[in-house]
Amino acid sequence: MIQALALILTCQLAGEALAHWTGLPVPGPVLGLGLMLILLSASARIAGLVVPVGTGILRHIALLFVPAGVGVVGHLDRLGPQAAVLAAAIVVSTVLAIAAGALAFRLVARLTGSEDGDA
Amino acid sequence: MRDFAEIWSYLASGPLIWLTLTLVAYLVGDTLSQAFGRNPAANPVLIAIILLGLVLWLSDTPYPVYFEGAQFVHFLLGPATVxxxxxxxxxxxxxxxxxxxxxxxxxxxxxxxxxxxxxxxxxxxxxxxxxxxxxxxxxxxxxxxxxxxxxxxxxxxxxxxxxxxxxxxxxxxxxxxxxxxxxxxxxxxxxxxxxxxxxxxxxxxxxxxxxxxxxxxxxxxxxxxxxxxxxxxxxxxx
Structure with a gap:
């Protein structure tokens, strides 16, 4: 488990360094995700170590958003009289974006004959 | 025997209680979400946030004090992304x-x-x-x-x-x-x-x-x- 955590943190650290060094507008952990993807594909031994631990973390990924979410409660009054407009913009825009994204995916999947199924 | 307020103020100043309450609030949210058959309206994150928001409000705890404890959970966002x-x-x-x-x-x-x-x-x-x-x-x-x-x-x-x-x-x-x-x-x-x-x-x-x-x-x-x-x-x- 410690080996897996060390590997995950090393990828994150390298990602942070890379993001800072290149000045890319991408957060370090997202670059770390890319590095981990390369490691998993390169070595079955690494995959065997990382997959059980990483899957355990992902099972409760929702928990990790709680601390930041609690901070938001204190800032809700900052929205002030704009709150209703912002709420409307967020709800409508999120519904539209999910619908449009999924419909576009399905349309192109049908056109290219790409089917959902087990690889 | 010390009274409740004294024990609370002792515990509330350290990170342990806020870390514990963050996990417990999430477990409550997750259990409720399961009880409602994972109905999307019973979002575990939202339930946990409301519960903790109430606790902070009732106990008059500033967010930075809460975050002292919750930061250990927050930190895992990076490794989880990886x-x-x-x-x-x-x-x-x-x-x-x-x-x-x-x-x-x-x-x-x-x-x-x-x-x-x-x-x-x-x-x-x-x-x-x-x-x-x-x-x-x-x-x-x-x-x-x-x-x-x-x-x-x-x-x-x-x-x-x-x-x-x-x-x-x-x-x-x-x-x-x-x-x-x-x-x-x-x-x-x-x-x-x-x-x-x-x-x-x-x-x-x-x-x-x-x-x-x-x-x-x-x-x-x-x-x-x-x-x-x-x-x-x-x-x-x-």
């Missing part, structure tokens, strides 16, 4: 065969998210500074904060709007996608990850592994795409 490589890797072969649909879903979802949010808010008379904080709302928080700052918006407001978007996405995704009769797990996942970043991805992972993998792809790629699209569309508002 761990999202696992479902991507596991779905690798599937993914290589669906490059074009992924590109179409991502580009459409990302564009619609930015254009519709800015369009509605602009039409209803919000000022430029608020629009700047709203533009990157569908991306993961650290990226959204960076984009908002570049456009001249408040980073705090940007973080608030990102979280509200994530919770909204997690709650509306299932009913919206069911109403459209979209049964392709890849399309469902990608759309949610693109529109509602990590919280949407958390919901997708809860529902189906393949949906979770495609949500992670949507979230990761949209972070990059929005960094380019948001300034462009924001500039068109004039």
């Amino acid at each position: 761990a999202l490589a696992i479902p991507l890797w596991q779905q690798g072969r599937q993914l290589r065969r669906s490059m074009l649909p992924v590109a179409a879903g991502l580009l459409t979802g990302s564009l619609v998210a930015v254009v519709s949010a800015l369009g509605i808010a602009h039409a209803l008379g919000l000022d430029r500074e608020t629009l700047a904080a709203l533009a990157p709302k569908s991306t993961t928080a650290p990226v959204a904060i960076g984009i908002a700052q570049t456009l001249g918006g408040s980073p705090t407001l940007a973080a608030v709007l990102v979280l509200l978007t994530g919770i909204t996405g997690a709650m509306v995704a299932t009913p919206v996608l069911n109403a459209l009769r979209i049964r392709d797990w890849r399309a469902r996942g990608l759309a949610v990850g693109t529109a509602a970043h990590g919280i949407g991805t958390a919901r997708a992972l809860q529902v189906h592994t393949r949906a979770g993998a495609y949500a992670a792809i949507g979230m990761g790629l949209n972070a990059i795409l929005t960094a380019f699209l948001a300034p462009l569309i924001f500039g068109l508002l004039g």
Whole structure:
């Protein structure tokens, strides 16, 4: 488990360094995700170590958003009289974006004959 | 025997109680979510946030004191992002065969998210500074904060709007996608990850592994795409 955590943190650290060094507008952990993807594909031994631990973390990924979410409660009054407009913009825009994204995916999947199924 | 208030004030000043309460509040949220058959309206994150918000309010605890303890959980967001490589890797072969649909879903979802949010808010008379904080709302928080700052918006407001978007996405995704009769797990996942970043991805992972993998792809790629699209569309508002 410690080996897996060390590997995950090393990828994150390298990602942070890379993001800072290149000045890319991408957060370090997202670059770390890319590095981990390369490691998993390169070595079955690494995959065997990382997959059980990483899957355990992902099972409760929702928990990790709680601390930041609690901070938001204190800032809700900052929205002030704009709150209703912002709420409307967020709800409508999120519904539209999910619908449009999924419909576009399905349309192109049908056109290219790409089917959902087990690889 | 010391009284309750004294013990509370002793414990409330250290990180242990806030870390413990964060985990317990999430377990309560998760249990309730399970009890409601994973109904999207019973979102475990939202339940935990409301419970903890109440505790902080009732005990008059400032957020920085709470965060002393909660930071250990918050810190894991980074490693968890790295761990999202696992479902991507596991779905690798599937993914290589669906490059074009992924590109179409991502580009459409990302564009619609930015254009519709800015369009509605602009039409209803919000000022430029608020629009700047709203533009990157569908991306993961650290990226959204960076984009908002570049456009001249408040980073705090940007973080608030990102979280509200994530919770909204997690709650509306299932009913919206069911109403459209979209049964392709890849399309469902990608759309949610693109529109509602990590919280949407958390919901997708809860529902189906393949949906979770495609949500992670949507979230990761949209972070990059929005960094380019948001300034462009924001500039068109004039």
